[in-house]
Amino acid sequence: MAQKPNSIVHVEFHSNAPEKTKSFLKNVFGWKFEDMPAMNYSMFTPPSAPGGGLQQAENMPAGIVNYVLSTDIEDSLRKVTSSGGAVVMPKQEIPGMGWFAVIQDPTGITLALYEAQMPPRQARPAKRKAAKRSARGTKKSSRRSR
Numbered sequence: 001m002a003q004k005p006n007s008i009v010h011v012e013f014h015s016n017a018p019e020k021t022k023s024f025l026k027n028v029f030g031w032k033f034e035d036m037p038a039m040n041y042s043m044f045t046p047p048s049a050p051g052g053g054l055q056q057a058e059n060m061p062a063g064i065v066n067y068v069l070s071t072d073i074e075d076s077l078r079k080v081t082s083s084g085g086a087v088v089m090p091k092q093e094i095p096g097m098g099w100f101a102v103i104q105d106p107t108g109i110t111l112a113l114y115e116a117q118m119p120p121r122q123a124r125p126a127k128r129k130a131a132k133r134s135a136r137g138t139k140k141s142s143r144r145s146r
Contacts (some may be wrong), residue, residue: 003069008068010114011052014060018042022054059089065102067114073101076113119137 002010015021022042025031031044032053042054057063070076080087080103088110089102094100098117104110 005069005071007069008066009050009069010112011050012052012065012067012112013052014057014062014065015054016057016062018054018056025054060102063110065110065112067100067112070115071112073113073115077101077103102117 013021013025022033022044025044026033029046031046034043034045035041038041040055043051044054045051052067059111077087077091084106086102088104089100090101091101093099096117099115101113102110103113
């Protein structure tokens with residue numbers, strides 16, 4: 001099922017002890033983790049969506065940040081500021097995946113925005129009808145020559 005804009009699509013845990021948190025979540029909930037060493041990050045998969053990630057709490061306090069799907073982060077950031085919110089971290093690239101930004105609502109609740117990178121469009125396969133027609137024409141002409 002396709003994810004709809006303005007839906008929560010990713011849950012991120014910021015931990016002061018990520019390995020201890022990972023062990024806890026595995027033991028209690030049976031979640032599967034995939035380490036991404038290049039990003040110093042672990043992705044987790046619960047029994048149903050959304051999945052998420054786990055990382056060291058560095059730029060933010062320990063806690064949870066929910067990511068909301070945006071089709072246009074720049075537009076969403078304008079709406080955040082015009083509605084009394086604040087941009088905590090401007091739009092940044094997640095290589096090969098998309099972009100994110102961190103925001104706060106007027107009461108201080110922290111959320112993140114996520115815009116997916118559009119996958120490259122694949123070339124369409126050649127149409128087969130033309131090939132079938134030319135094959136039929138060849139069969140008819142071979143019958144006529146008999």
